[in-house]
Amino acid sequence: MAENHNEIRKMIKERFARIAKAPETEKKFPIGAESAKRLGYDPQDIEGLPTSVTESFAGVGNPLLLDPIHEGEIILDIGVGAGFDTFIAARLVGPSGKVIGIDMTGEMLTKAENNRTKLGLKNVEFRKCLAEEIPLEDESVDVIISNGVLNLCPEKEKVLTEAYRVLKPGGRFQIADISLEDGVSQEEVAKLGTWSD
Numbered sequence: 127m128a129e130n131h132n133e134i135r136k137m138i139k140e141r142f143a144r145i146a147k148a149p150e151t152e153k154k155f156p157i158g159a160e161s162a163k164r165l166g167y168d169p170q171d172i173e174g175l176p177t178s179v180t181e182s183f184a185g186v187g188n189p190l191l192l193d194p195i196h197e198g199e200i201i202l203d204i205g206v207g208a209g210f211d212t213f214i215a216a217r218l219v220g221p222s223g224k225v226i227g228i229d230m231t232g233e234m235l236t237k238a239e240n241n242r243t244k245l246g247l248k249n250v251e252f253r254k255c256l257a258e259e260i261p262l263e264d265e266s267v268d269v270i271i272s273n274g275v276l277n278l279c280p281e282k283e284k285v286l287t288e289a290y291r292v293l294k295p296g297g298r299f300q301i302a303d304i305s306l307e308d309g310v311s312q313e314e315v316a317k318l319g320t321w322s323d
């Protein structure tokens with residue numbers, strides 16, 4: 127089973143390494159600034175970010191709309207990609223807050239870190255790890271955000287257990303994701319494809 131999980135992760139990493147380095151090659155799923163606009167992000171937020179952030183945006187919704195982010199909060203962005211939601215959240219929490227972005231794909235994290243430098247943000251840090259093994263203390267985070275990631279994780283229960291562990295009591299879990307509805311056949315799933323195929 128572990129081998130199977132690692133094979134799934136390998137395919138996903140290859141896909142997102144490509145979306146980091148050559149986003150224009152993604153033809154199957156909507157990505158980029160136009161997609162963010164359709165998902166309800168404020169156009170000013172989108173335009174305020176460099177193209178090197180927006181071009182690799184691969185979210186499926188807007189987790190920041192689920193509840194306001196407050197100044198001074200500690201945010202964890204699971205599956206940060208090139209940093210789109212993280213950089214918007216960093217502005218909302220301000221210098222007294224902090225955003226930690228985690229991702230398992232090295233190429234995405236390199237891009238996110240280059241983007242952090244470009245934006246001159248001191249309240250953002252990135253860590254390379256699995257969502258299933260979050261390297262943070264228990265009860266250390268006010269809000270978890272995540273956009274289009276849980277559906278890609280082969281061990282969803284582990285991710286949720288880790289999320290619960292690192293959230294402070296009363297912390298918020300604000301995620302946007304895709305899920306299968308009841309009654310969708312395996313044939314239909316195969317026809318629509320997945321992020322990693």
Ligand SMILES: C[S@@+](CC[C@H](N)C(=O)[O-])C[C@H]1O[C@@H](n2cnc3c(N)ncnc32)[C@H](O)[C@@H]1O
Pocket residue numbers: 138139142182183184185186204205206207208209210211228229230231234255256257258272273274275278279280
């Ligand atoms: C659909 S993209 C979304 C990226 C970002 N949230 C955004 O909205 O642009 C999914 C991201 O999650 C990362 N990812 C997928 N599975 C992961 C896992 N098990 N642990 C850590 N990161 C993972 C991928 O490397 C990729 O960068």
